Amino acid sequence: MSISQISVFLENKSGSLSEFSGVLSDNNINIQAMSVAETSEFGIVRLITDDTYDAATVLKDAGYIARITPxxxxxxxxxxxxxxxxxxxxxxxxxxxxxxxxxxxxxxxxxxxxxxxxxxxxxxxxxxxxxxxxxxxx
Amino acid sequence: MGAYFQEEIECASAGKIKQMQDERLAAQVKHVWDNVPFYRKKLEEAGIKPEDIKGRDDLHKLPFTTKADLRDNYPDKLVAVPLDDCVRIQSTSGTTGKRVVAYYTKEDIDLWEDCCARAIVAVGGSKKDVCQVSYGYGLFTGGPGLNGGSHKVGCLTVPTSSGNTDRQIMFINDLKTTILCCTPSYAAYLGESMKEMGMKPDEIPLKAGIFGAEAWSEEMRNDIQKTLGIKAYDIYGLTELSGPGVAFECSEQKGMHVNEDHFIAEVVDPETGEPLPDGEKGELIFTSITKKAFPLLRYRTRDICILSHEKCGCGRTHVKMTKPLGRTDDMLIIRGVNVFPSQIETVLLKEGYQANYQIIVDRVNNTDTLDVHVEMTPEVFTDNVGEISRRQNELVAALRSMLGIKANVTLVAPKSIIRSEGKAVRVIDNRKI
CATH class of the missing domain: 3.30.70.260 (ACT domain)
Structure with missing residues (x-):
């Protein structure tokens, strides 16, 4: 009954979120919902997209660590x-x-x-x- | 010219020193040949008999001894006297697989303490002084060595050991400590702490400090001298050879005199092993010529140094070595503790991370900092911030337990660690030493 969410590891440093959103933009990934949980050093970006598999593949190819969570x-x-x-x-x-x-x-x-x-x-x-x-x- | 602890030795003529070294070296080679199968085999393989080594001029014929040899012969296979005659051991800071146990007879300890006493007298110490030993006591040689030297000089000895800064400062003030022995970074830290407490340099009773076990720069020396209102002196040693006091700085503050009646120093080309002349930079090699329990022939220290026989203003005649200018291996000395990148790698792999890491060493307010950047891996990553932090804390604890000092851990993005020609740059040392 659940939906799939993609969680991605980001460093908490200037520019890393912009780089990340750039990858999604360049690959025409549409974000339906998103949240960012951060510590002083790193963050976890959580995304709901139209096509979870597609988004996860794109992110993996771009070198991100992503995990799909129900x-x-x-x-x-x-x-x-x-x-x-x-x-x-x-x-x-x-x-x-x-x-x-x-x-x-x-x-x-x-x-x-x-x-x-x-x-x-x-x-x-x-x-x-x-x-x-x-x-x-x- | 100041006072000496053993003037007839410390200021002996070059001829007298050579004669001492010749006799003692020949006797030492015979001693290990007779008592240590490892050395006998090594000499036999090199085609050398004890009678071939008549003195210092034959030293280059002897094979080197390495840290690996010491490790292979753990714990006591290099001991050259019956264990009944040994009265103590000391040990290196315990890097996995590289721990060395050094054995001492009563006489070995006596001679070691003489070396430390020379260092204390060389900085102006006498029985009128109060000498606070803030090096660690225990397996580490710093505390016990200086403690023994201080007794020999007749100083009132304050065995505070390391740590507990408030108590250190209390004793310095209440007991009017005049000589402080510790690592330079701890001396700097004490200085900063006293400054914060509003103590002015001329109100601090200290007059001199003997600071060793880690590399430090002239800038750091100037800082410490200014904040504590003292003269700061360097001291050099290795557990393998005895401990602190293998070499020590005199009033000139320009290099350390090697105690040549106990140790023969050489500098060699680290690649070829060929001896290098005075003034040339190379690997420092020591042969202990008086040590009975744990003698070492041509031990490779891995420290890069320069030797000098130039006449010294203090009147001592023993050869001087520069402070170590680097290492021939990848060992780092951080807050006085030996750290190998391989140890950090072992912990990372054990904790489920990959060997993609970078070690960043810096010196902030005269204290070494150790940061380990570790790339996040799909195996460790979860959707749960708390879980990641928990594993990160476990890693910090595991590193502390392995290294004996605290390392800060930062999790970084995959493939973010700079790789040059396919090989990751493992260590960035930003300290200006």
């Missing part, structure tokens, strides 16, 4: 309170969120997509689904 993508209404609905469902089921990010204007109008990484993506999918929350899949 993540949950919940679709929620673009209104106050809708995020809390899914987070409280997870909380009640004892599921901790490792990280999450969101994007608007994705595959469904007037909705937002929440990308969630938890310890157990199968359980997360099941819990959200039974609470009536719409999930995206590849």
């Amino acid at each position: 993540v949950t993508c919940a679709t929620i209404e673009d209104r106050p309170g809708s995020l809390h609905e899914i987070i409280s469902v997870l909380n009640k089921s004892g599921i901790d969120v490792d990280y999450m990010y969101a994007f608007l204007g994705g595959r469904k109008e007037n909705h937002a997509h929440i990308i969630l990484k938890t310890e157990d993506d199968k359980k997360t999918d099941a819990v959200l689904k039974s609470a009536g929350i719409e999930l995206l899949e590849d």
Whole structure:
């Protein structure tokens, strides 16, 4: 039920993000969602793209280390309170969120997509689904 | 001209020194021939009998001894006296597979301490002085050697060992320490710390320092002299030969006198092994001619040096060596500790990284820094920042445990480490020594 996310290792130094986005641009990779997690030395860029396999191949050829991780993508209404609905469902089921990010204007109008990484993506999918929350899949 | 610890030896004529060396070398070759199968075999292979070595002029006929020989004969196969006659061991800083255990008889320790005592007197030390030994005590020779020398001179000896800077400074002030013995980088660190505490150079009781176990520049000497308000002197030694005091600096502060009654120094071409004349740069070779338990014939130090027999203003006649100007191998000396790139590589591979790394050594505020840049690998990379950091911390701990000093680890992008002609540049040493 999950979707594929590409995680890429970047050095935390001036120019490395620009170089990275250049590679995606040059190869016509369209980014649907993206987040950057950083430490003082390195960063992990997380991407959702149209074609995960294509993007991963391009990045690998350009010398990047990339890893494909399954993540949950919940679709929620673009209104106050809708995020809390899914987070409280997870909380009640004892599921901790490792990280999450969101994007608007994705595959469904007037909705937002929440990308969630938890310890157990199968359980997360099941819990959200039974609470009536719409999930995206590849 | 100042005072000497053993004037008749330290200021002996060139003829007297040669006579001493001739007799002692001949006796030493006989001693190892009789007692160490390794040396006997080596001499036999070279077609040499003890009676062929009549003195210093025959020295070049003897084969070299290398660190590998010492390693192969670990721990005690080179010991030339019954183990019952040995009273102590010291050991090198413990680089994997390269640890050397040096054995001492009572007499060996006595003569070693004489050498250290000469160094202390040469910097103006006497029984009126308080000598704080802030070199490590234990297997490392720094602490025990200077401690023994200080006793012989009759100084009040303060065996603080290394570390605990606040306590070091407290003793310097409370006991009115006049002579400090430690690594130059630690001396610089103590100086900076005292400066931060608001102590002015003329308020610090110290008058002289004996700083060795790592390379240091004239700039660093000037800095230390200024912040501590002292004269700073160099000292040289190797555990394999005894420890500190193989050579020491005098009041002239221009090179170190080799204790020639105990060690014969040579400089050779590191490629061909041919002896080089005074003034030429080459690998420093030592033969210990008085050591009974652990004698070494023509030991290759891997240090690059120049020897000089020029007359010295201090009145001592023993040959002088420059401070080591480099190494013939890839060994780095960082904060007084010997570090080989191969050790770092071993740890990286064990921790699941690849051998794509770069070692960057620098000196910041007179203290050596060690940074290891490691390329991220697909095997180590995960989507989890915490997991990567955890593995990074494990690597730092493993390096510390292997090297004995802290290394900072930076994870860098794959293939980002500069490779020249296909070979990675492993070491960048930015220290200006």
